[in-house]
Amino acid sequence: QITLKESGPTVVQPTQTLTLTCTFSGFSLSTTGVGVGWIRQPPGKALEWLAIIYWDDDKRYSPSLKGRLTITKDTSKNQVVLLMTNVDPMDTATYYCVHKGPRPQNWFDPWGQGSLVTVSA
Amino acid sequence: SYDLTQPPSLSVSPGQTATITCSGDQLGDKFISWYQQKAGQSPVVVIYLDNKRPSGVPDRFSGSNSGTTATLTISGTQAMDEAHYYCQAWDSATVVFGGGTKLTVL
Numbered sequence: 001q002i003t004l005k006e007s008g009p010t011v012v013q014p015t016q017t018l019t020l021t022c023t024f025s026g027f028s029l030s031t032t033g034v035g036v037g038w039i040r041q042p043p044g045k046a047l048e049w050l051a052i053i054y055w056d057d058d059k060r061y062s063p064s065l066k067g068r069l070t071i072t073k074d075t076s077k078n079q080v081v082l083l084m085t086n087v088d089p090m091d092t093a094t095y096y097c098v099h100k101g102p103r104p105q106n107w108f109d110p111w112g113q114g115s116l117v118t119v120s121a
Numbered sequence: 122s123y124d125l126t127q128p129p130s131l132s133v134s135p136g137q138t139a140t141i142t143c144s145g146d147q148l149g150d151k152f153i154s155w156y157q158q159k160a161g162q163s164p165v166v167v168i169y170l171d172n173k174r175p176s177g178v179p180d181r182f183s184g185s186n187s188g189t190t191a192t193l194t195i196s197g198t199q200a201m202d203e204a205h206y207y208c209q210a211w212d213s214a215t216v217v218f219g220g221g222t223k224l225t226v227l
Contacts, residue, residue, distance in 0.1 A: 037216070047156075047164065047207050049216035060214050063122060096163060106211055107154035107169040114163055 002026035004036070004097045006115035012091075013121055018084040020115065022097030029055055029075050033102025036080040038071065040093040041114075048093075052100065053080055087119045123212035125219035132225040139195040141222045143208030146189065151210045153191040155184060158221075159204045167206075168193060200226050 008020040022036060029036060037052035051061045051071040061069050070083040084091065094116045098108035126144045133139045143153065153171050156164035166175055168184035171191065181196045195202055203226045208219040 039216075039218075046221045047158075047209075047218040049209075049218060052216070062215065104170065106152055107166050107209070108156075108164075109166045109169075109175070111163040111165070 002099050002110055004099060004110065004112035006095055006097045006112045008095070008115055008117065010116065011118050011120060012087050014088055014119055015086055018082075018087050018091070018117060018119075020082045020084075020095055020097075020117070022080040022082070022112065024078050024080070024097070024099065027099065027101075029053075029073055029078070029080070031055055031102065033105075035100040036073070037098045037100060037108065038080075038082045039096045039098055039108070039111075040091075041096070042090075042093040045093075050084075050095075051082060089119045091117070092119045093117060123210070123217050125208055125210060125217050127206075127208060127219040127222045129220070130223045130225065132227060133198050135198060135200060135226055137198055139198045139202070139224055139226075141193040141195075141206050141224065143191040143193070143219045144189055145191075145210065145217075148189050148191055148210065149187045151186075151212070153184065153186050154209045155191075155193045156207045156209065157202075157204045158207065164207065195224075198224075198226055202226060 004024040035054040038050040053071045068085045094114040096114045097112040155168040157167045158164040171186040172184040183194045207221045
């Protein structure tokens with residue numbers, strides 16, 4: 001059974017860097033084709049994809065946020081970390097960690113429970 | 122950037138068919154996934170690869186994709202199907218979500 005869980009601060013001050021950790025089980029991020037991604041959802045709004053990292057350390061970012069995001073993995077700890085610099089109240093959202101399996105899987109399943117982050121002074 | 126367009130809302134009566142559309146340029150050339158998100162919960166995939174249904178998803182859920190429009194169809198809609206539905210595609214190795222459709226069953 002695959003599970004993912006997000007962890008990180010619940011409140012971050014504007015201009016700071018947000019660090020979110022995804023801790024997963026039930027799969028290995030060293031398996032060919034596997035990826036772990038991040039998706040966020042502002043309160044009452046739509047889903048927004050942020051980034052994904054693959055088993056071979058290939059990384060992809062949302063074009064609209066690319067300069068502010070860094071995604072890394074620690075395969076031995078079964079963790080993926082997302083850094084978001086210079087946060088703004090508009091970054092207030094629930095942040096989800098997701099699993100993507102090897103091809104042909106191009107969908108995200110499962111999702112973590114989500115972590116609500118509020119950006120406020 | 123690539124955009125996916127969904128109607129913001131749709132209302133159906135129990136037992137009716139709900140049809141949720143997702144439009145994008147040459148969308149039929151891509152594979153579409155659909156996610157269901159009930160209030161206060163994380164999204165769950167209900168359709169992948171345009172028309173495949175994960176185990177555990179009722180067969181009243183079906184999908185199609187052709188031309189510029191992908192469609193999620195829920196036949197015999199039940200009250201438990203009330204949720205937000207999001208389509209998702211890949212474009213140039215990045216991910217795009219539609220704006221979501223709130224399905225109300227009343």
